[in-house]
Amino acid sequence: MxxxxxxxxxxxxxxxxxxxxxxxxxxxxxxCLNLPFHDFDDPSAVxxxxxxxxxxxxxxxxxxxxxxxAVIKTHKLPQEAxxxxxxxxxLQRDPRDVFVSHAHFxxxxxxxxxxxxFFRALSLGGKNWQIRWFVKQWQTHLRAWQPHTHATxxxxxLRHVGATYLTQCLRxxxxxxxxxxxxEALEFFKFEKMSEGxxxxxxxxKSFFRRGTVGxxxxxxxxxxxxxxxxxxxxxAMM
Numbered sequence: 001m002x003x004x005x006x007x008x009x010x011x012x013x014x015x016x017x018x019x020x021x022x023x024x025x026x027x028x029x030x031x032c033l034n035l036p037f038h039d040f041d042d043p044s045a046v047x048x049x050x051x052x053x054x055x056x057x058x059x060x061x062x063x064x065x066x067x068x069x070a071v072i073k074t075h076k077l078p079q080e081a082x083x084x085x086x087x088x089x090x091l092q093r094d095p096r097d098v099f100v101s102h103a104h105f106x107x108x109x110x111x112x113x114x115x116x117x118f119f120r121a122l123s124l125g126g127k128n129w130q131i132r133w134f135v136k137q138w139q140t141h142l143r144a145w146q147p148h149t150h151a152t153x154x155x156x157x158l159r160h161v162g163a164t165y166l167t168q169c170l171r172x173x174x175x176x177x178x179x180x181x182x183x184e185a186l187e188f189f190k191f192e193k194m195s196e197g198x199x200x201x202x203x204x205x206k207s208f209f210r211r212g213t214v215g216x217x218x219x220x221x222x223x224x225x226x227x228x229x230x231x232x233x234x235x236x237a238m239m
Contacts, residue, residue, distance in 0.1 A: 012087045016075065017098060018105070022073055023073065024194065027047075033177065034060045035058050039072075065176075089152070090152045092142070092152055119133075153166070166182040
């Protein structure tokens with residue numbers, strides 16, 4: 001899919017800071033809406049597993065929303081993505097868990113990149129430097145997208161409430177699906193399948209789907225480090 005297609009054909013933009021459960025939620029929404037999944041940040045990227053590629057190809061029997069052509073994943077800022085003619089759903093996760101997942105990704109999986117180098121350089125000053133940098137980046141992303149957002153999906157609520165919550169979020173963005181389809185999607189893309197057999201909470205530091213749990217930050221951040229997230233938690237509560 002070319003950039004010009006995204007500019008002229010409105011889609012459902014699923015936006016979130018990296019490591020916020022973005023890929024999983026994109027797959028859920030692609031399946032539910034029967035719209036093909038597209039990664040705006042890396043157009044050549046496709047799901048590795050055959051069964052996932054089939055499930056997010058937009059070729060199911062049920063009808064897709066009229067006038068929309070794709071579910072589009074991006075981490076970019078609003079000025080970097082042609083989202084104006086589509087629906088924007090922001091994917092929000094507890095910034096403490098995002099930081100922990102982000103740190104593991106940059107340490108164990110990222111092979112190159114300026115952000116990886118910079119994050120590791122910050123570690124010379126201690127984890128507090130890394131947290132302060134992360135909080136600033138996270139808040140900038142959240143606040144930049146807030147005026148453009150039609151609905152917000154909170155990762156923790158989705159994990160705890162499930163299909164009813166996902167159905168409500170899509171409805172808020174003007175996208176109607178039966179709750180039974182949301183149930184199907186959550187079962188189809190459950191963590192055990194995406195991680196090839198691991199249960200939620202069983203970590204694999206080198207896996208893209210690393211742990212699949214909520215509140216892992218409490219195992220990695222001491223009380224002083226947790227206090228540095230206060231500005232981010234305050235901003236999150238307002239969206």
